[in-house]
Amino acid sequence: MLKKTLLAGLAIGVAMVTTAYAADPIKIVYIGKNTGNPYFDSITGGFEDACKSLGCEFEFVAPATAEATSQIPFIEAQIQRGVNVIAIAPNSPDALNQVLDTAKEKGILVLTVNGDLVGNEGHRDATILPVDFTKTGPNQVELMGSMIGYKGDIAILSATTEAPDQNTWIAAMNDTLKNDPKYKDMHLVATVYGDDQPEKSTTEMEALLSNYPNLVGVIAPTTVGIAAAAQVVQSRGIAATVHVTGLGLPSEMRDFVKDGTVSAFQLWSPYNEGWLAAHFAVGVIGGTIKNEVGGTFDVPNLGTITIADKNAMNTQAELTTFDAKNIDDFDF
Amino acid sequence: MSAIQTPAARELPPARPRWQVIVIRPETMTLVLLILALFGASLLSPYFLDVGYILRSFTLSAEFAIVALVLTMVIIAGEIDLSPAANMALSACLFAFAQQAGVPMPLAIAIGLFAGLVMGAINGFMVIRLQIPSIIVTIGTLTLYRGLAQVIAGDKSIRVPDWFIGINTVLIAGIPLTVLIFIVMSVILGVVLSMTIFGRQIYQIGTNEVAARHAGIRSQRIKMSLFLLMGLVSAVAGLMTASRLGSVRYDLGLGGELQMVLMAMLGGTYIFGGRGTILGTFLAAWLLVIVSTGMTVANVLPAVQLVVLGVLLIVSIIATNFIYSRTQR
Numbered sequence: 001m002l003k004k005t006l007l008a009g010l011a012i013g014v015a016m017v018t019t020a021y022a023a024d025p026i027k028i029v030y031i032g033k034n035t036g037n038p039y040f041d042s043i044t045g046g047f048e049d050a051c052k053s054l055g056c057e058f059e060f061v062a063p064a065t066a067e068a069t070s071q072i073p074f075i076e077a078q079i080q081r082g083v084n085v086i087a088i089a090p091n092s093p094d095a096l097n098q099v100l101d102t103a104k105e106k107g108i109l110v111l112t113v114n115g116d117l118v119g120n121e122g123h124r125d126a127t128i129l130p131v132d133f134t135k136t137g138p139n140q141v142e143l144m145g146s147m148i149g150y151k152g153d154i155a156i157l158s159a160t161t162e163a164p165d166q167n168t169w170i171a172a173m174n175d176t177l178k179n180d181p182k183y184k185d186m187h188l189v190a191t192v193y194g195d196d197q198p199e200k201s202t203t204e205m206e207a208l209l210s211n212y213p214n215l216v217g218v219i220a221p222t223t224v225g226i227a228a229a230a231q232v233v234q235s236r237g238i239a240a241t242v243h244v245t246g247l248g249l250p251s252e253m254r255d256f257v258k259d260g261t262v263s264a265f266q267l268w269s270p271y272n273e274g275w276l277a278a279h280f281a282v283g284v285i286g287g288t289i290k291n292e293v294g295g296t297f298d299v300p301n302l303g304t305i306t307i308a309d310k311n312a313m314n315t316q317a318e319l320t321t322f323d324a325k326n327i328d329d330f331d332f
Numbered sequence: 333m334s335a336i337q338t339p340a341a342r343e344l345p346p347a348r349p350r351w352q353v354i355v356i357r358p359e360t361m362t363l364v365l366l367i368l369a370l371f372g373a374s375l376l377s378p379y380f381l382d383v384g385y386i387l388r389s390f391t392l393s394a395e396f397a398i399v400a401l402v403l404t405m406v407i408i409a410g411e412i413d414l415s416p417a418a419n420m421a422l423s424a425c426l427f428a429f430a431q432q433a434g435v436p437m438p439l440a441i442a443i444g445l446f447a448g449l450v451m452g453a454i455n456g457f458m459v460i461r462l463q464i465p466s467i468i469v470t471i472g473t474l475t476l477y478r479g480l481a482q483v484i485a486g487d488k489s490i491r492v493p494d495w496f497i498g499i500n501t502v503l504i505a506g507i508p509l510t511v512l513i514f515i516v517m518s519v520i521l522g523v524v525l526s527m528t529i530f531g532r533q534i535y536q537i538g539t540n541e542v543a544a545r546h547a548g549i550r551s552q553r554i555k556m557s558l559f560l561l562m563g564l565v566s567a568v569a570g571l572m573t574a575s576r577l578g579s580v581r582y583d584l585g586l587g588g589e590l591q592m593v594l595m596a597m598l599g600g601t602y603i604f605g606g607r608g609t610i611l612g613t614f615l616a617a618w619l620l621v622i623v624s625t626g627m628t629v630a631n632v633l634p635a636v637q638l639v640v641l642g643v644l645l646i647v648s649i650i651a652t653n654f655i656y657s658r659t660q661r
Contacts, residue, residue: 035633035634035635059631061631062634063634064635064637067583068583069584072392073389073392073624074628076385076388076389076392077379077625077629080379080385080629081377081379081629082379094489094491094578095578095581097579161487162487162583167487
């Protein structure tokens with residue numbers, strides 16, 4: 001026991017000495033929702049390239065599953081590793097509050113990237129979102145409407161029930177469908193959850209088709225969900241009657257767009273989120289960027305970024321729509 | 333222990349040397365694995381060997397570990413309970429819902445604990461009165477309790493008052509309170525199981541229930557009390573989790589039943605009953621935390637972590653079976 005304590009003391013000592021060197025590169029870690037989610041490869045790519053040019057150290061970690069509490073041991077581990085920046089795509093809007101507070105107390109810069117702690121913004125320092133997420137829901141409804149002639153039964157295939165970003169968009173979609181007279185003939189008949197797992201998403205999609213024979217459209221605002229939904233529609237050969245759209249990765253959706261299974265879908269550039277987050281983090285720690293609402297700073301390739309209300313930053317103004325015409329221009 | 337379990341056989345095999353009785357036990361294997369894991373994790377990452385960090389990491393599993401202690405007793409008695417994690421969620425949801433609705437905190441806590449007790453009673457009633465196998469009963473109630481929790485809490489999370497938050501950050505002599513509760517519970521249950529008549533009766537029920545009953549042991553009453561204890565302790569664990577997270581959702585502790593069974597199995601509890609110790613589960617809880625913490629702090633991929641945990645479980649089950657079949661029959 002004594003030996004263990006001594007060793008532990010030694011380890012802490014070493015850790016303190018290493019962080020004391022100001023010349024040490026800034027250590028950034030990004031904690032994804034779960035592993036096996038190609039979406040995060042793109043964000044990670046942005047972090048990596050930015051760190052190459054800025055000279056920071058970057059690592060990506062993620063739990064095996066996207067449940068509410070699965071990220072907690074990972075955050076604890078990164079605090080223990082003495083990183084300077086924890087960027088995270090939170091799996092829960094509030095289950096992480098306590099452990100993120102611990103990280104902040106240790107002087108770690110806590111950023112949420114690609115998803116925020118809705119209602120608990122005080123537990124992180126800033127958030128980097130690709131677009132203004134309040135517009136995502138309405139944009140998706142409009143795209144769906146344009147595909148089905150603004151008429152018929154539609155359904156939503158989401159990720160997990162607790163994913164904050166998904167729930168924000170679904171609420172906005174419900175709101176838009178209910179209140180905008182343009183969409184009065186579109187009826188949302190079901191919202192189902194594929195947990196961002198390909199098999200579960202496929203099962204949920206199959207169930208939608210058998211439960212709602214009049215279904216004309218499915219919105220899947222998650223990359224795993226839209227790919228699974230498109231796969232089901234493709235293998236059943238029902239692309240003419242059931243339209244699939246949502247948020248997808250061009251690399252995964254290319255074949256479905258080329259063979260006409262999916263006519264259009266939307267997304268932003270996840271790469272730019274990582275790129276912006278790394279530039280912001282390095283700037284804040286280096287003292288060149290002030291993390292204050294209303295502040296602005298310049299990021300190469302993205303232009304001037306403004307820190308908006310609740311310390312939120314966006315990489316682009318509107319969603320990008322991908323279809324047969326432009327899909328070959330994107331490779332993430 | 334072995335004195336009780338040795339049946340009055342016609343021909344007794346020659347007695348094993350004393351050192352074998354002491355050394356060749358599943359708990360010894362768990363202890364060896366634990367020491368190996370400590371070494372391995374320290375080699376894997378320079379950040380691992382920090383007592384404070386290991387204790388903090390243990391708080392993330394402490395609630396499951398506490399329930400696993402009682403589960404060990406249930407398994408030794410020849411039954412199983414797979415519903416405790418769902419019980420944790422439902423009691424925590426009822427507690428959180430009540431306090432949000434304006435019920436005074438002490439009463440809300442009492443509601444949560446009472447709910448746990450009732451859930452334990454339901455399990456016990458179906459297993460003992462209706463004679464349904466406990467694995468089936470508790471798979472059913474696992475789904476039922478989780479479903480009810482979702483009905484009560486919906487998809488929203490319920491906040492708990494600030495003063496209630498953070499039981500895991502209360503330090504007593506440098507040890508987080510939840511870890512301390514686990515240690516104290518281990519000592520108490522360890523003494524109950526190994527040194528009291530009640531404890532010995534649990535082993536006898538698990539070894540041969542019919543024989544135990546003929547010997548005058550009130551097996552039904554003992555099993556019922558185990559299920560009730562299981563329900564109550566699960567509710568306590570649920571409230572502890574609520575305090576650690578600061579909010580309650582229906583998915584609190586999701587999948588925890590597997591971790592609890594894992595702890596009992598790794599500690600050498602025999603799944604068909606009659607064998608196992610609290611010490612084994614105690615060591616196994618630390619083993620699990622150290623293995624997974626060591627890998628997480630070294631940024632080992634989750635897929636690799638799952639493989640390591642799987643191998644660990646299989647090795648321990650094979651070893652446990654081997655040891656029991658060779659030495660204790």
